[in-house]
Amino acid sequence: xxxxxxxxxxxxxxxxxxxxxxxxxxxxxxxxxxxxxxxxxxxxxxxxxxxxxxxxxxxxxxxxxxxxxxxxxxxxxxxxxxxxxxxxxxxxxxxxxxxxxxxxxxxxxxxxxxxxxxxxxxxxxxxxxxxx
Amino acid sequence: xxxxxxxxxxxxxxxxxxxxxxxxxxxxxxxxxxxxxxxxxxxxxxxxxxxxxxxxxxxxxxxxxxxxxxxxxxxxxxxxxxxxxxxxxxxxxxxxxxxxxxxxxxxxxxxxxxxxxxxxxxxxxxxxxxxxxxxxxxxxxxxxxxxxxxxxxxxxxxxxxxxxxxxxxxxxxxxxxxxxxxxxxxxxxxxxxxxxxxxxxxxxxxxxxxxxxxxxxxxxxxxxxxxxxxxxxxxxxxxxxxxxxxxxxxxxxxxxxxxxxxxxxxxxxxxxxxxxxxxxxxxxxxxxxxxxxxxxxxxxxxxxxxxxxxxxxxxxxxxxxxxxxxxxxxxxxxxxxxxxxxxxxxxxxxxxxxxxxxxxxxxxxxxxxxxxxxxxxxxxxxxxxxxxxxxxxxxxxxxxxxxxxxxxxxxxxxxxxxxxxxxxxxxxxxxxxxxxxxxxxxxxxxxxxxxxxxxxxxxxxxxxxxxxxxxxxxxxxxxxxxxxxxxxxxxxxxxxxxxxxxxxxxxxxxxxxxxxxxxxxxxxxxxxxxxxxxxxxxxxxxxxxxxxxxxxxxxxxxxxxxx
Numbered sequence: 001x002x003x004x005x006x007x008x009x010x011x012x013x014x015x016x017x018x019x020x021x022x023x024x025x026x027x028x029x030x031x032x033x034x035x036x037x038x039x040x041x042x043x044x045x046x047x048x049x050x051x052x053x054x055x056x057x058x059x060x061x062x063x064x065x066x067x068x069x070x071x072x073x074x075x076x077x078x079x080x081x082x083x084x085x086x087x088x089x090x091x092x093x094x095x096x097x098x099x100x101x102x103x104x105x106x107x108x109x110x111x112x113x114x115x116x117x118x119x120x121x122x123x124x125x126x127x128x129x130x131x132x
Numbered sequence: 133x134x135x136x137x138x139x140x141x142x143x144x145x146x147x148x149x150x151x152x153x154x155x156x157x158x159x160x161x162x163x164x165x166x167x168x169x170x171x172x173x174x175x176x177x178x179x180x181x182x183x184x185x186x187x188x189x190x191x192x193x194x195x196x197x198x199x200x201x202x203x204x205x206x207x208x209x210x211x212x213x214x215x216x217x218x219x220x221x222x223x224x225x226x227x228x229x230x231x232x233x234x235x236x237x238x239x240x241x242x243x244x245x246x247x248x249x250x251x252x253x254x255x256x257x258x259x260x261x262x263x264x265x266x267x268x269x270x271x272x273x274x275x276x277x278x279x280x281x282x283x284x285x286x287x288x289x290x291x292x293x294x295x296x297x298x299x300x301x302x303x304x305x306x307x308x309x310x311x312x313x314x315x316x317x318x319x320x321x322x323x324x325x326x327x328x329x330x331x332x333x334x335x336x337x338x339x340x341x342x343x344x345x346x347x348x349x350x351x352x353x354x355x356x357x358x359x360x361x362x363x364x365x366x367x368x369x370x371x372x373x374x375x376x377x378x379x380x381x382x383x384x385x386x387x388x389x390x391x392x393x394x395x396x397x398x399x400x401x402x403x404x405x406x407x408x409x410x411x412x413x414x415x416x417x418x419x420x421x422x423x424x425x426x427x428x429x430x431x432x433x434x435x436x437x438x439x440x441x442x443x444x445x446x447x448x449x450x451x452x453x454x455x456x457x458x459x460x461x462x463x464x465x466x467x468x469x470x471x472x473x474x475x476x477x478x479x480x481x482x483x484x485x486x487x488x489x490x491x492x493x494x495x496x497x498x499x500x501x502x503x504x505x506x507x508x509x510x511x512x513x514x515x516x517x518x519x520x521x522x523x524x525x526x527x528x529x530x531x532x533x534x535x536x537x538x539x540x541x542x543x544x545x546x547x548x549x550x551x552x553x554x555x556x557x558x559x560x561x562x563x564x565x566x567x568x569x570x571x572x573x574x575x576x577x578x579x580x581x582x583x584x585x586x587x588x589x590x591x592x593x594x595x596x597x598x599x600x601x602x603x604x605x606x607x608x609x610x611x612x613x614x615x616x617x618x619x620x621x622x623x624x625x626x627x628x629x630x631x632x633x634x635x636x637x638x639x640x641x642x643x644x645x646x647x648x649x650x651x652x653x654x655x656x657x658x659x660x661x662x663x664x665x666x667x668x669x670x671x672x673x674x675x676x677x678x679x680x681x682x683x684x685x686x687x688x689x690x691x692x693x694x695x
Contacts, residue, residue: 016249016265018338021379024579025586027695041693042338043253045261067249068506072264098505115503116470116599118590 007130010058012040012049014077017067022094022115026062029119030126046076053081053089059130063110066095070105078108090129092122137177150174166427168381170547176539184546191437191542195491195532197452199440201433201545202533203491204456209529214487215494216519217460219296221246221271222506224620225281228271232286234509238516242292242494245282246270247304252339254300254679258625267616267624269506270296274628274674279307280314288312294325299341301328301368302350302661303678306669309362319362325415328354328368331392331565334689335574336378337371341679344566346686349655352399357662359409368396369415369460372435375574376419377464379582382427383548385419386435387555388565388574390442394556395565397447403657407447411454420461420492422482427548430541432459432490433533434548460494461487468503472598476500480515484522488529495519506615572692579695628674635672643668644681651685 011027013020020042031037038056040049053061061081063074074093081089093105094113102112111129113122137143151157158164161171195203205211218240221228232243248270250262257272266272273279283293288311295304305326312322330347333340340347351368358367372389380388393414400410418435421428440455449455463483468476480497487495497519499511507515523529535541555577562568569575588594595601646664653659668678 016253016262016339017269018333020338021377021582024695025379025582028579028583029586031695037695039693039695041691043691067265068268069249069264096503096505114470119586120590 007035007060007126008038008056008058009035009060009062009126010038010040010049010053010056011062011064012044012052013042013064014044014046014049014073015065015067015069016043017065017069017095018042019066019095020064022066023062023064026064026094026119026122030123033123035123035126046073046080049077050080050084050086053086054084058089060090060092060126063091063093064095065093065097066115068096070095070097071101074105074110075108078110090126092125094122136182137179143177146175166382166544167424168383168427168548168551170383170427170544170551172540176543178539180539180543184543186542186546191546192533192536196456198444198455199437200455200457201437201440202536204436204458204493208491208532209488209523210532212493213529214492214519214523215242215292216240216516216523217242217244217292217294217494217496218512218515219244219246219462219496220507220512221248221282222269223267223271223616224624225271225273225278226623227617227620229282229284229286231509231512232282235512235516236286236291238513239520240516242294243283243286244294244296244496245273245304247295247297248272249339251675252297252300254303254341254675254683256674256676257621257628259676267621272621272624273304273307274676275631275672276307276310276669277627277631277672278624279304280311283311288315289317289321289323292323292325294327296327297339298327298330298333298337299339299347300675300679301326301330302354302665303669303675305354305358305365305367306662306666308365309666310670321364322362323364325366325369326354327371327417329371329374329392329396329417331395331569332371332374332389334569335388335578336374340689342682342686343689344569346651346655346682347689348395348399348566350661351396352403352655353661355396355400355410355413356403356405356657357660358413359405363413366413366415368413369417370396371417373417373419373462373464375578377466378578379585380578381581382424382431383551384555384574384577384581386431386438386548387552387559388578389416389418390435390438390552391556391559391565391568391574393439394442394446398564401447407443407449408451408454411443411447411449412451412456415458415460415493417460417462418492419464420483420487420490420495421463421467422479422486423467425482425486426541427544428486429490429535430544430548432461432487432492433541433545434552435459436491437545438549438552459492460496461490461492462496463498465498465502468498468500469596469598470503472604473501473504475598476503477514477518481518481522484519485526485528488522488526489535491533495523570692572694575692576694631672632674639671640668640673640677643671643673644677647678648681648685651682 196206354367376385439457443449497515499507
């Protein structure tokens with residue numbers, strides 16, 4: 001994508017988890033870094049998230065989960081994106097993610113930013129991966 | 133008024149000597165300020181108390197008496213030592229019951245039930261909508277049978293059982309009442325609590341189901357039912373805690389927490405209750421953090437005084453019990469670091485001290501590894517022992533409100549009250565908290581603070597040990613988290629399916645039909661939803677069926693996601 005085009009980032013909370021402090025702070029930080037941010041809110045199903053990614057023409061999908069259901073829900077979003085031909089959409093994930101689960105998620109192409117991550121690192125990663 | 137300290141030669145001498153060091157003097161309060169942004173001077177003197185018009189009788193008085201600044205009972209911890217209460221639950225009703233029995237044997241004297249997210253959202257464990265969530269972060273409770281299981285062998289008259297749930301709080305209260313009845317406990321003797329602060333779900337915690345209006349109806353129904361039938365039961369407690377964990381500062385935590393209380397009280401007053409029937413039944417869950425130790429202690433003193441003044445001056449309360457806000461403080465996970473997680477124990481011990489010095493009634497602490505996963509039995513025990521050391525070994529509990537009279541503590545307590553009152557005024561101008569929430573006002577204020585907090589950490593303006601300073605190179609492995617055992621979850625779901633077959637399904641149908649019929653009627657005392665909910669619960673209707681019936685009538689809340 002060209003430099004002038006704004007990177008479009010779709011953020012959502014899959015599952016029933018309500019903790020949205022992290023995802024909203026990340027949303028503000030990404031927006032302040034000059035990207036387009038669409039925040040869907042809580043309690044979204046993988047299907048709703050992928051439909052929104054298509055609708056919004058997102059370059060990046062960011063998922064936040066602090067209740068442990070990321071093990072099922074993050075891979076499901078990736079599978080649905082692929083099924084809909086959106087292999088180019090990059091996926092990032094955040095929240096309380098156990099160390100031991102990170103390799104499997106990253107193998108699926110999900111870059112994980114667990115609690116304690118810096119927003120500038122997330123922004124750097126998005127810029128780099130969206131330009132690939 | 134006596135001579136000002138600031139006019140004395142000695143004071144001027146001191147001031148000259150510190151002024152020469154600009155960074156220590158920090159005239160504008162840029163470097164030295166509380167987490168709420170209140171500038172701190174290097175030194176406080178009696179002049180500062182004169183400046184705020186501090187008067188002992190008016191501002192402090194005596195513990196157990198208006199305005200409750202010093203505490204809610206005359207002898208405080210001499211009469212009732214601080215209770216230790218951890219929020220926990222996981223896996224299946226069976227595992228959770230065993231865990232509670234273990235914690236009680238370790239000296240915990242109250243139970244706080246963590247329900248899993250499907251339960252809190254009003255879904256049964258086998259609902260396809262709840263994939264991946266059953267038994268995580270809490271225990272699945274689908275019916276009265278599960279609740280009986282969770283509390284099996286636990287004396288409901290001795291152990292204070294607290295249900296942490298909000299959208300389906302009415303169902304949890306019904307489980308509690310129905311179980312007590314089966315065990316022969318009279319309604320008027322029943323003790324216990326249910327969280328039920330639904331407004332904070334909209335602005336902070338996120339586990340809402342229905343829109344604000346029917347949600348407020350359920351709260352009022354529960355308060356009215358409790359006042360008339362289970363007078364010793366706490367049908368709701370305000371939760372400044374979640375507002376703070378969602379990113380607010382201490383001033384906003386006090387203010388929005390109290391605004392929620394005001395909204396519930398007004399709702400219950402509309403139902404014809406007197407303020408003195410309502411206020412004594414409301415308690416409070418609040419953060420108690422290691423960070424900004426002094427502001428946290430002053431926060432407890434300020435909110436206690438504000439509660440008393442609001443009850444007396446705004447609502448005309450006359451019963452002294454209405455002036456006493458009982459508090460459960462919790463060191464939340466926000467201040468904890470995932471790296472070098474063992475140092476979180478040091479943070480937790482300071483937090484427990486904050487609670488004891490601030491005069492709270494119950495203390496709970498996040499475990500050292502809570503920033504990483506669902507805690508193990510071992511880390512839960514460590515948290516409990518940490519609080520026990522403060523309660524039994526430090527001696528700070530021997531005298532009431534030991535920091536009272538400190539120039540800075542009294543100044544800061546006053547300043548927090550002034551600033552929080554400004555927020556309450558703003559919310560009143562917006563038409564009350566329900567309107568303010570619908571407009572997204574508190575949500576925006578909280579997010580603004582959360583963002584500033586994060587940026588201050590990333591810039592290194594706010595130091596976090598093992599976060600942005602003194603980070604160890606060596607990364608430690610963490611082990612021993614609780615993980616749901618698929619076998620136990622399967623067994624729980626099988627029990628649920630069996631229950632649906634074995635129960636009297638005609639009775640269930642009748643109870644659910646009655647529930648819907650009452651829910652369709654206007655919110656009034658004659659249409660109180662608690663009796664039909666209790667009947668539905670006793671028929672072994674599931675949480676998914678009861679909440680599903682309400683979903684049909686009340687609809688679901690759609691989040692306002694504006695950033």
